[in-house]
Amino acid sequence: MTPLYYAISAVLVGWHNVFGEIFGPASGIAWVLSIIGLTLVIRAALIPLFVKQIKSSRNMQLIQPKVKELQKKYGHDRERLAQETMKLYKDSGTNPFASCLPILLQMPIFLALFRLIDQAVKNPGDPKGFMTVTLNEQFRDATFLGAKISDTFLGTDDTSVRLLAAFLVIAMTATTFLTQRQLMSKNMPADALTGPYAQQQKLLLYVLPVVFAVGGIAFPVGVLFYWTTSNLWTMGQQFYVIRNNPAPGTPAFAAKQERVKAKALRKGHVVDAEASQESLDTATGTVEPPAPRVQPKRQTKAQRQAKKKPPQGH
Template identity: 80%
Template structure:
């Protein structure tokens, strides 16, 4: 049975080793030419660039996550109504809630998808670094023995890329690892806190969805803090960079496209009004000028499509002959 699961794991991870190592080696050629192929700077920058490539590829999933999270926030009043109506019947409540999710195109677990999909990539990078440090003569993916030795022995700020907080007694290495673990933990917490404090309406701050968000707020940083002391320095750079990307991406979305009824939405309305006032425009008190422009554009587009769908009335032969 163990061999079966190992074969399944190898079947899944082997393609990832090739993909991750191909991106890593490609960037290492660039940074290695600039700083030297054996330097820690070249390998750390390659890991950071790898992270950015992965996060760019995950942007469509992030957009889906944002839409689903917004739907979860907006349907909370309906969820509460269902809880009041079917609170005595758990099976019926579950059926009606799932029907509501399906009707609104909402996935209650969408907020976890980016983390779930990144875990195999995280494990692949972890194994590449571990292999480079412990078995440089058995490279994985597109890593060669020479690259493995460079990767495993590369030093950045006094610490090897493959060092962990637990694997060394050197104070400098432990300080660097601790700083990276704290950075990874803090950015995880702040990203989730940013979502809850800025882009969740008051109705969404209670109930099952709020409990799920609070669980993510406190449990995820704790998991990363405990597990982080066993992560190699290179993996800590990957995850911290990924968290910083998430914070910036989420900040941009919340600022420019916030959910209605949230503090971020009110802040955007205030900015739109101030901008309109500077230009001498007086938009509606409750709707920003951008919303009005979008609505007008949608109306024009709908009229255009309607006109295209309209077919000319059929005429008799005598009518067609008339001038």
């Protein structure tokens, strides 16, 4: 964890130097904004992974009809079914575990931040990474809305801490649920709502929020700010992708088609609206593009003259 302590504390201290100049280095708002800044830096760095996750998730949705065919064909042979399913994933460039990667990669960062706060509270004289004794003491004592950001819901009887922690736990749980629900209700075709992949998504939909709600009461307020901000980023990022690049055959795709039509009609170009619709359908694979025009073969002068020469009578 030592490299992570240095990386996380470097970003955290960097933001704190900025906000400390504005609000005061010992102020709670400076530390809260520093945690939010840390979250934004981490999530920006994970954008390429998020794009890969979206592509893999879309492929998983689109190959569900083929997965069902394999289940019907090899349902009696579980080993052969597993082999053929993995072959289908490989051929389509799909990773069934890609949807979990952003969460898995964030967990070490989450734990490193948790340990930095815990160290500041329990042993401020032994700082980790780029934190100093003075920064640890400021971090430990910083208050926001009357609550110390190093306290937890279970670790104090302070009403202000419990109210803020409870609000953040609810916000963290709700944003986790809504993010997953957004994906399932807007960007999954009807065929993908049944089968193993759908069951996996439904499991994540209900299990993850419960896990975060139960664990959240033991997290410091600062960590709750981190995770809630990360969830809000995910919601916004996912909304943008679903709205602008939806999977074919989904409610989001139909909504985008309607927006394209309405935009063209508002400009008074009915023909353009139909053309835009055809372009959108072709680009997303809803209809096949027209076959390329086949050019006639070039002929020699003798061949052209032979065609023009009238047939001789008997």
